[in-house]
Amino acid sequence: MADASSSTRGDLRIVNVTKSFGDFNAVDDLTLTIPEGSFFALLGPSGCGKTTTLRMVAGLEEPTQGSIHIGSTDITHTRPYQRPVNTVFQNYALFPHLSIYENIAFGLRRRGIKDVKEAVNKVLNLVELPHLAERKPVQLSGGQQQRIALARAIVNRPALLLLDEPLGALDLKLRRQMQIELKWIQTEVGITFVHVTHDQEEAMTMADTIAVMNEGKVEQMGTPADLYDNPKTAFVANFLGQSNLIEGRIEGNDGDNFVVDVFGQKIKINKNRSHAKDSSVLAGIRPEKIRIQPAGTAMSGNVLTGGVISDASYIGVSTQFQVEMPWKQELMVFEQNDDGVAPLEKGDAVTLSWEPIFTFALDGREDAFAGSEVHADEE
């Protein structure tokens, strides 16, 4: 068992894994490869199957179907204590009866390592809490407990570290700080981190690769920038940040672009960013990519005219506008306040424009609101 963690290395491969509870499939035929040494995030709303996936990798749940491998070793049916995998639990799950030192030494001692002092002290220094070694977990703050939970896991040098909503219990400021710290620690120790979260900002800050999960399946996988700029589904477009999705119809080609008709106005969409199945599309544009000017101003790129500001909120770095279009859809526009406060008010007639390259196209039959309601529930 002691060498289980050293001999089993490599990519984590989840192959055709299904987990059913009764007739509900929490995870539905999931196939995923997580490269060794990466910081990987499983992102999705609660109930999307991300935690179940993590628990199957940890060995706390057994897949109904499919298999899980680390490198060339099949770990599907091994017990949790036989896997070279350690977990940072959502509520930390520190042992309340043991000192911080003994909490961290727990895994090493179970593997029969007698001299734990050096390893424990080293990892305590890594999380910058060497002075707390003799305390009990209850005497620590939430942020300190979080770091000890991390230390207790990485001291074992697992092939894989699983983090289940590790920052969920911390306040916003501490969460930001820990995000940066976690990323730094991951680079420092070089262990594969698999991180489960419903917080898209947290996933984007830390992970190299994100898999967005919904209803037991991976909707899309890629780098944060990839997912944000080129979402393939309405769920991803709405779950990662906010999107304006406008119904349209592909009317023709113009070089690398499709020409799309949206309620009588023409816009261009790069063919690389089109995931449309046929001519019916949802044209997507992120709110911060849109420029807003008083009606009548000459503008280039994709231009939509006839908007009226229905709401303007000043939020410091930017002003958020709701613009009602002639077809009664409200579009969101975030305007940087880099020239002071934008001189536009509620009721003003405006023209919107953006660079065609920022537009993406989704299958027109998708629900334009998929993934946007779940966000509101979580926060």
Place this chain on the structure above:
Amino acid sequence: MALLHAAGSKVSSLKEKRSLLPYLLLAPGILWLFAFFILPIVNLAQTSTQTPLANGDTGSYEQTFRFANYIDAFVDNKEQFSRSFIYAFLATALALAIAYPLAYGIAFKSGKYKNLLLVLVVAPFFTSFLLRTIAWKQILGEEGPVISVFRGLHIIGQNTSLTASAFAVVTGLTYNFLPFMTLPLYASLERIDPRTMEAAGDLYANAFTTFRKVTLPLSLPGVVAGTLLTFIPAAGDYVNAAILGNPNTKMLGNVIESRFFKIVDYPTAAALSFTLMTAILVLVTIYIRKAGTEELV
């Protein structure tokens, strides 16, 4: 100015009332304990050093501060004294062995039957202690189911009976105090976050090591509470020995009972009561120190 002053005094009188409140809340309990615990204890202490009146009737005693009463009482009843502690210890150990798996099962494995099982644990309290002990006599008796199984399995000889024996007394004590062991154990097991057990598994501990290193230490407060709640009343019990025992299984409680009510030897009964109380206090103190429960969360 006068108004301000009045307002100030009103505030201070409110403060006075506040500071009296805890004492008012404690008063009923303190009065109760004073009337029904402190006074009887003082009375008992006085009785324990009395000697019979020179020419008085049976049961009349005078205060002579004869502390040798204690020595006499102890020397005469050494056997029952040690038997009380041995039986109480055996019953506590048996109850722990039975109640721990039971409480563990209810806390972690019972699912939707949890509340039903808890009600069943408490259910015996709905009948009287005496009746339950008499029922236990029936269960162990010649007509009961236990003896035929024991004889069938040749655990005991065909002519040995189970009633009127040390076995009956100890199992009776175990049975009667089992809920006192089960409930605190359940309460402390139930408080354990199951994720700490998952964490132990995650950190390379198998099921047995997880139990030894995590579950058991975290349930120690329940073990301590349960063993105390079982041991203390069991050591002073006389009902089980009276109903289920024979003259050779008498416990100290039986001696005190007969000294008080049959022989009307109040001083000896009082001295024995005090000795028993002190012995239990000393044992319990040592036990709590050893268990170090204050260390636990």
